[in-house]
Amino acid sequence: MAHSHKAKHYTGLMDWLTTVDHKKIGILYLIAGGLFFLMGGVEAILIRIQLLYPDQKIFIGDTFNALTTMHGTTMIFFAAMPIIFAFMNAVVPLQIGARDVAFPFVNALGFWLFFFGGVMLNTSWFLGGAPAAGWTAYSPLASIVDPTISYHGVDFYVLGLQIAGLGTLIGGINFLVTIINMRAPGMTYMRMPLFTWTAFITSALILFAFPAITVGLVELMFDRLFGGAFFDVAKGGNAVLWEHLFWIFGHPEVYILILPAFGIISEIVSTFSKKRLFGYSSMVFATALIGFLGFMVWVHHMFTTGIGPVGNAIFSIATMAIAVPTGVKIFNWLFTLWGGQIRFTTANIFATAFIPTFVMGGTTGVMLAVPAADFQYHDTYFVVAHFHYVIVGGLVLGLFAGAYYWWPKMFGRMLNETLGKIHFWTFFIGFHMTFFPQHFLGLMGMPRRVFTYQPGVGLEEGNFISTIGAFLMGIGTIVFLINTISTARLPKNAPADPWDGRTLEWAIPSPPPEYNFKQTPLVRGLDPLWKEKMAGNKEMTPAEPIGSIHMPSPSILPLIFSIGFFIAGFGFMYHTYVVSVIGIAIMLLCMLLRSVYDDHGYHIEPEELNDKGVKA
Amino acid sequence: MNRWQNLWRFIPLFGLMMMLLTGCGHDTISALKPRGPVARDQLFLMKLSLGIMILVVVVVFAIYVYVLIRFRKKKGDKDIIPKQVEGSHTLEIIWTVVPILLLLILAVPTVSYTVKLSENHINDKDAVHVKVTAHQFWWQFEYPELGIATAQDLVIPAGKKIAFEITSADVLHAFWIPSLGGKQDTNVGMTNVFYLEADDADTFMGKCAELCGASHALMDFKVVSKTEADFNKWVEKMKTPATIPADAKNGEQIFKDNCLSCHAVNAQGLGFGPNLNGFASREMVAGILPHDDESIKKWIKDPQSVKPGNKMPQIPLQDNQINDLVKYLDSLK
């Protein structure tokens, strides 16, 4: 083709800083998210150490509140979300037979914004103290500005989340468009693998939920930094407004987290029982329904706010309704396993362990949805137990399952199964030890976010077991780290299709070449690879002749743009607007460069394809 | 069918869970040991919903265990290709309809109790009306009809509805007495209304259940439930100013000079700090220290070491002045 500019090719670190390849971005998300998961985990361990015995004095007062706040915020926004994005990046384009995502540049930008948002939040530990108003940042507590201006706390939360949230939002749009427009021929909506479906719905939820938190954060920022009065009662503001804005976002957010895990489980359970997913169309429908209903239930976090019995009752019923489509999923998984030939690889152990654990968390969720009873549960360890059952026992088990499942595809190396099983059992037992007793702690009168509790009222045993369990989970995670690091030093050994897979990602080498598919595959049904294998074919039928492949060029602009935003954020925080202007100027400059110089990309010619297929 | 027999094995588990639930915790703070009608209603809802949930969990676990054991690939099994089942309408209808039915069973009492427990008894002649104001990190209680105000210890008559009007002076808190019933948030600039009732005379523990700052964990209070006669006596005592013995006069002066700006010591006084009228008969000092002279001294000497971030400053006083103060405070019966 005429415009085959020879693209700049970077190596080493520069390659990672400038990459726009969705597979590399997936790895970046996984590593960054993994590091934040360790941070959040260490914070959790410190919380549990303080609560080991009553009346301990290790982390008290706002230090403890900062640990709690940072643990929740880090885990939700900077560990769980990015690891989900890691798998979406690594897998979705492959599953739909695409060479790339719709907006590779935007994809990289999304990653760097998330990353610098997370860095910004965590610099708070060194710059006067971390935010300590809870991950929910309820105003007026979150609006209190330290008169000496040496403690910026919630400013870090506001700006860090704002930056990262923008990254997530554009990431969501990217995946929506990718899935709408980039599917291979024959990949109709009702043939998409379930993980792609959940990625699709999750992206839609991101698109419609994140603007709400953006506005909430802007308002909080205006109040804190520019003397605004949104939540300032003395000037007519209203603190309940923040609760609404936060939860209009916050509840969909929990489904943003769990839906991709549902997708992962669907893939794994079906692969390792060698059966197609039971009730595929009802699974798709249930996913969409959960996503839709997810926007109609936010008030269940506010039953005790004083909304009144009518509002409480309506939102209670709406909340309970979500149990129905979720149940459909649970039973479909069980009946996918039914009659199959189940292989217990580590991935499948995690996936099958997800099912009962998540059901326990989901059912306590329905208990919480009963307003009059929630008056007792709310803001106690019962709620903490509920959401760790769905998040750790659901999402995190799902993510570990996905990690074991897709690791060969992402890194070209098989993880060690024995270490995997040790990881599973320590983590799983530790998990139940940590969070099962917390149900009772809550009912026995222990509020959440407390740095100590009274001795002699029956709370000691539960807290003690809980802390031991947390350590076990830590050990499990360390085993996983050992597993990944030790295999990383071995040569690549993963075959293209290690698990006898069913979907398109297993039709290409592990790790895939940069252009994914030499020829776009033709999809002839659900579980396309399985279909071809059953028909006796070794590989997918191509939908096009071999030809030159267009690739986007790498770019450093996403990184620079995000750094600009980061700098601007600090400028606002310290009211040194010169710095903000510099930061914004950097951002505008990046935008200008991007729009003036069109990216023509480069082409990989047919003759290069064969030898390129080998290396990553 | 044979496999449903598995279900019966879980019945003991069901019973065990229920027993566990009703036997848990200390009887002045556990939501599982209700000491008033509201908490009892709520425990009923909890048990009802828990029962339904256990049913669900048992069914899921039973199928799960069966499937995993029956269909696992055993050593030496030949690789087979199982039948690729697409789905089953009958089954799918069953597991859509049955949960809907279960939820309907739950929904009806949910709605009726939600309405019942949010009744407004403020203008009820038989109810005792209490205005609660939450502060970082203490509680203020006013009895508008009785013309008295107190702090930290909420004194109520047993067997009567207590109609609460709750609000906050600074940030959000939540007012929670687990033994008597569920919590409500105290919002700034708004009031929430609800009611509780205690069966008998006892002292219950109260908690702040919304993150409100550094000492959120220590924002405890006591609920002293008295017989009606005792309650009336208490009201009278609160209205009569305490007689200050001669050896406490010194302390009274120190108090007037240093403390009165924040602490009122009369029946109705409100201030920046808790009203200390009747302080000597309170269960605790500052809500968390046991009530004795040592604690009072410790508190006055360095309030921040007891409750980090609380709003009472450290007042520079000599040890003997503090001793005098304690004598004075001890006389505020």
Added chain:
Amino acid sequence: MSSQQHTSSAGNRHKLEGPKNHYLSYIVSILLTMIAFAAVLYGGLDRAFLLWFLSGLGVVQVLFQLAYWMHMKDRGHLFPIVGLIFGAIVALTAVAAGVFWTWW
């Protein structure tokens, strides 16, 4: 793939896109706006009626603009329409919350 839908609707869209339609929707917009301003300035109207009336005029105008100026009435706009409607639903529930529950 949706690409097919797109190309097939392309022909239709061209025909509809005469300037006449655009003048029309412009004039309608201006008229609706003038009515709204006039209703407020006139002042003699019942307050509740006025509020409903204004909301009605606003909604009509927005629908008009979406249909004609943003081509929402054309085929091949399935996802944009779903996207906007869903966004609007979420926005409306948010507004409802603002109206009803912030000050109950």
Added chain:
Amino acid sequence: MSAHHGVGGALPPHAETATLEGKNKVMGFWLFLGGECVLFGTLFASFIALRNQVPDGPTGQEIFQLGTVALSTFILLTSSLTSVFATMALHRNQLSKLLLWMGITVLLGLCFLGLEVYEFTEYVHEGHVFSKSAFATSFYTLVGFHGAHVAFGVLWITLLILSSLKKGLTVVTAPKFYVAGLYWHFIDVVWVFIFTVVYLMGKVGP
């Protein structure tokens, strides 16, 4: 996949969606607008919740100048029409007309911004400052967000005009113009809600 470049002057009939990149861009932009609906929806929600919260200081009823608002509305509506003309020129592959109409749109946008700045300074003189009351804060945030969108649009379209003076109309620039047109309409739609809910209903009073 598809050719990503226009070949000289001959553009396909719907240049903005002629390539996969263009199609993606238009689709992505529509979805973005869906998100913007929620953004403005929540801003409106905040404003509506706080519109009567004026403990001391001027109310909307006291200060709003309907004349200025009417003029702004007229300008913005007209600019929407001119941006439609630009899109039509785009579809007919007439670069100079496209640039002319886009240029007029930008000028009208600038007039609108000028009026808004004038209006805000007037209000500030009357003591209606940002931190005066919850009403004031939410008013400036909502209307200011819209204003910022206009300002961004003006900047963006100007850049587009400048860069296509050099690049001409291709399947790369066409989607950008198309999308900019959509954006401009969206701004206009939001303004319809603003003048209705904020100004007119504000004038009606609580």
